[in-house]
């Protein structure tokens with residue numbers, strides 16, 4: 001288990017669609033360990049998706065203490081495999097950040113309540129209801145699996161501005 005380098009937008013790898021995980025083997029467990037190590041090393045973030053470290057598999061981790069979201073959180077860092085939303089309702093308009101877009105934030109409209117179906121690390125299908133902060137995080141992380149980031153919801157002007165800042169940061 002090792003902290004990996006987090007790709008910074010506009011790295012083209014962040015815009016690729018990830019592939020469903022068919023078998024939950026050692027490599028998937030190792031990937032989860034790497035994602036957790038990376039998130040812990042970087043601090044601050046609530047979630048990290050596999051494509052952010054260059055692995056195009058449909059998996060992300062989220063770590064939101066329940067006390068941070070009115071009792072609705074995760075049990076430590078949890079892995080969500082092949083997630084899909086079977087319910088989305090309500091409106092959450094909030095400001096998002098992303099480990100792949102350091103120091104920047106942008107307003108995004110999400111659903112305020114979701115039910116997400118996914119596989120856990122034992123390959124068991126689960127359904128998780130989430131609201132507010134946790135629901136928003138699930139949608140943000142799931143977007144990564146489709147090659148989408150919060151900048152993709154911004155005006156061309158804002159997107160360009162952020163792009164310039166990121167290119168400067170990478171130099």
Ligand SMILES: [Zn+2]
Nearest residue numbers: 097098099100
């Ligand atoms: Zn992100």
